[in-house]
Amino acid sequence: MRVLVDLNRCQAFAQCVFLAPDVFTLHGEEALRYQSRVDEAHRDEALRAAAACPVQAILVDRLDASGAAQQEEQLDGR
Numbered sequence: 001m002r003v004l005v006d007l008n009r010c011q012a013f014a015q016c017v018f019l020a021p022d023v024f025t026l027h028g029e030e031a032l033r034y035q036s037r038v039d040e041a042h043r044d045e046a047l048r049a050a051a052a053c054p055v056q057a058i059l060v061d062r063l064d065a066s067g068a069a070q071q072e073e074q075l076d077g078r
């Protein structure tokens with residue numbers, strides 16, 4: 001699953017860090033860092049973090065790797 005955070009929108013409230021510490025970390029008081037690719041083991045916590053973000057800064061792509069491959073094939077007309 002892919003994760004993207006709109007860092008212009010993020011206010012560093014850190015809810016995501018508490019809910020998904022393996023995916024999101026705060027460096028200093030304002031610098032959020034995150035994994036842009038989340039494995040299955042951390043998928044649910046990343047989704048919870050996205051739902052809990054008070055400014056909806058976290059975007060999650062729900063396609064897994066096989067789903068993305070299928071979609072690419074469809075787009076290519078294969």
Ligand code: SF4
Pocket residue numbers: 005009010011012013014015016017024032052053054055056057058
């Ligand atoms: S919960 Fe949202 S606003 Fe807070 S640090 Fe995470 S992405 Fe930023």
